[in-house]
Amino acid sequence: MIQVVCIKQVADSETRVKIGADGKSLDPSGVTWILNPYDEFAVEQALRVKEKLGAGEVIAVSLGGAGVQATLRNVLAMGADRAIHLKTNSPADPLQAARALAAAIRDLGAQIVWFGRQAIDDDAAQVGPMTAELLQLPCVTSIASFELEGTTATVERDIEGGREVVEVTLPAALTTDKGLNEPRYASLKGIMAAKKKPIDERPLELGEAGLEVVSLALPAARSAGRIVGQGTAAVPELLRVLREEARVL
């Protein structure tokens, strides 16, 4: 069975990001780049499916600049078989990314196309469902468990106040949530093997952009806290402040 995992390289959430000179993008200097954490669950689940079936191929696909290859290598080190790098230096909006991914994936014969539920940088959560739509695949988002029986996958989703169980017939697109699995650490052997695995580099012309980022700003610095009093005597004042000043009650 062929599985495709779409992955995105994002800035490590530990990095203190700076806004670039254009006021619309991140300043890439000093940023540590990592595999989007939600995508780790997707990679892990694809590898587990392959290991369980004892055969098949896991193909990692990503788009972005040359730096993306380091993250693709990490995914190869975890155990993916090969990678496709759609190379572009321009930022892609979700639909542009979905179109590029769909075009690259269409002829691969994938039974499952995996995505993280969202990328932790822009939190758009659009690329998975949009790509699925372009590929005319059923799509289940934010899955928290996965069972495969022949060509039917049973998945669970955490929804408000409960769990939803969904059955989906392959081929399908799935986006993964936290809790689905515990992603593995690449082994030393895996890292060495990754060096020999192919990354197919394809220059990418992005289509027309539908969205434009107008500006990007850091959240306002938090103002210092205030102690309104001590012990039970302070409760009325605290309630008043929360109600009238902070307006959270």
Add this chain to the structure above:
Amino acid sequence: MARFSGVDFYEIDSLLSEEERQIRDHVRGWVEDRYLPLVERAYEEAYFPAEVIPEIAEMGLLGATLPEKYGCAGVNALAYGLAMQELERGDSGLRSFASVQGSLAMYPIYAYGSEAQRMKWLPRMAKGELVGCFGLTEPDFGSNPAGMITRAERKVGGYVLNGAKMWITNGTIADLAIVWAKLRDEDTGRDDIHGFILEKGMKGFSAPEQKRKHSLRASVTSELILQDVVVPEENLLPDAVGLKGPLGCLSQARFGIAFGVVGSAMACFHAAAEYSKSRVQFGRPIGGFQLVQERLADMLTQITQAQLLCVQLGRLKERGTVRTEQISLAKRNNCEMALEVAREARDVLGANGITAEYPVMRHMCNLESVKTYEGTHNIHTLVLGEAITGIAAYR
């Protein structure tokens, strides 16, 4: 505290291959996520957190440089060294576990064992299913192992061993022990040191733990007691005769230590640098005072020098030209360097420096052992002295 992202003031990364960097970064990530949350408690309560064994085995960190044929990762020397650096950034006890398993237990089986012995032991040791230890030091013979008392006598089908070893890392949790003992050569009548594979449960063989340590508390240290232990012929390592057997293993392990302690030093430097920026005294961060800055500058300089030493040592080892005295120089220098950095860092943290809130005091105490084991600082001085003058001061 900000997440640790390495110390690289001199673009040393540019001297490393992508693969070497990746291996280091992966081990770093694992230590951060999986080991650091366990270590303070393990250290305080003095146990080795054995639950990490399957995980480090899975990553391929046990016997990492040995061939794939034996279930090992087959990585190069520098990648191995950098992995040791990251493990020791966690704790010297963790690196000690990996060093002993890989360099002191698996390596002698690989280098001095028969093919049958290799196939029997190495794959299961690489998987972490079997833990090994290395018994050279005795209560009365530390720096001078040639004087050892432990002895093997030949008997039909094997040997009988008697004696005692002390300060043996992993001893109590080990499934097998590489024990070095004297055996009389029947032709020459001379005593030669040989290596034997002792197995847990052999009659007369016990390994009580040595308690009450103030250093390497998250690592197991034990005595090995041998009373008429019958060891079959097939458990003798055929290709090690004389002190060069154990010394060959120690060269492997010292190489890992030279890298490892750089990790401890980095952890201490990182803690001190972060602390100095946030701790305010006299109205400004203490990092704004020249005396504190000088300390940080010294630490960074020492770490950078040690890193460069390591990279070249790694390349020499890969080329196969490395000499034992070159390893001695790095072990000696880097342990002393790390201890100095740890002590300075402890001071920068003031009273906080002595607590378990920060890793500094733990590293500092650990490094006292690391300075002593695998050849004390003094002994490596004498090795270098001999290399320089041609005169051995200790033999």
